[in-house]
Amino acid sequence: MGEREDGLGLTLGLSLKCPDQNFPPPLPFNLHSIFQTPKLSSLADAFQSSPDARSNLRGIDVNRRPSRVAECEDEVGVSSPNSTISSVSGKREENGTERGWATGGCGGEEEDDDGGDTAERKKLRLSKEQAAVLEETFKEHSTLKPKQKVSLANQLNLRTRQVEVWFQNRRARTKLKQTEVDCEYLKRCYDNLTEENRRLQKEANELRALKLSPQTYMHMNPPTTLTMCPSCERVAVLPPPSPAAAIGITRHLMPVRSTPGNAWPFNSNNSQAA
DNA sequence: ATGCCGTCTCTCCTTACATCA
DNA sequence: ATTGATGTAAGGAGAGACGGC
Numbered sequence: 001m002g003e004r005e006d007g008l009g010l011t012l013g014l015s016l017k018c019p020d021q022n023f024p025p026p027l028p029f030n031l032h033s034i035f036q037t038p039k040l041s042s043l044a045d046a047f048q049s050s051p052d053a054r055s056n057l058r059g060i061d062v063n064r065r066p067s068r069v070a071e072c073e074d075e076v077g078v079s080s081p082n083s084t085i086s087s088v089s090g091k092r093e094e095n096g097t098e099r100g101w102a103t104g105g106c107g108g109e110e111e112d113d114d115g116g117d118t119a120e121r122k123k124l125r126l127s128k129e130q131a132a133v134l135e136e137t138f139k140e141h142s143t144l145k146p147k148q149k150v151s152l153a154n155q156l157n158l159r160t161r162q163v164e165v166w167f168q169n170r171r172a173r174t175k176l177k178q179t180e181v182d183c184e185y186l187k188r189c190y191d192n193l194t195e196e197n198r199r200l201q202k203e204a205n206e207l208r209a210l211k212l213s214p215q216t217y218m219h220m221n222p223p224t225t226l227t228m229c230p231s232c233e234r235v236a237v238l239p240p241p242s243p244a245a246a247i248g249i250t251r252h253l254m255p256v257r258s259t260p261g262n263a264w265p266f267n268s269n270n271s272q273a274a
Numbered sequence: 275a276t277g278c279c280g281t282c283t284c285t286c287c288t289t290a291c292a293t294c295a
Numbered sequence: 296a297t298t299g300a301t302g303t304a305a306g307g308a309g310a311g312a313c314g315g316c
Contacts, residue, residue: 124291124292124304124305125291125292125293125303125304126303126304143283143284146282146283161305162304162305164283165304165305165306166303166304168283168284168285168305169303169304169305171284171285172285172286172287173302173303175285
């Protein structure tokens, strides 16, 4: 109806319901809405927004498949040159294959008190039984083969288009749910990394503070520095050469194996700590 | 083999309606 | 009774696959 139309076409699309409203950062506007060619209000839209016109649908059980429509649909299905099913998209609906369904007409060619070409929006609610069967079928396979679609539609007394749309919307809902789950997971990762980063920053600051005030640890026992001999790969336990080294890396591994002639200040007997 | 065209079906976005608090 | 939020069926655009010519 018209109450949701803001006239700007800038409504945001999917709302991912991420707990953190700032994650992920939303686009400032919907590009699709901006570039989509605005469908200027057609006569049909004017009709749709007319309360009088809508009231004509009240009391009509749109979940019931009118027999005449069913007949028409079957005819279309058989007569379709390229398809044995009547999978009618919105564009193809304009050929009159599905119009007027809610008002019981067939192909929209019935005489219409409301002015002929009524592109009426038929809003219906599937029954619980229909929804349950569709749900069960969806659990087995999220897409339907044409024959499955037709048989399911027949079983549920729905149009194939309705079954098709239901599965499309159901896939969209599944994807949206999955996106929400992914969003939640990424947010947890983000929070963990933030916490880890904060912890490391704090640690770095503490180490810098130590470095700037050497007297604080002057009288402390020097930390042990482990140094690996490049030739024999034994680890030497050394006092730090300077106080500043105490806050550096305490285990110094030298990845490059040196030649035997390398100057190694410690004999191998002193480096049996390994 | 290639290109064009029509059809079908999909995703994505949007709209309109039903329902509920 | 009204209203806003929410859920969902359906419309429409665009894209890709496919078959026929």
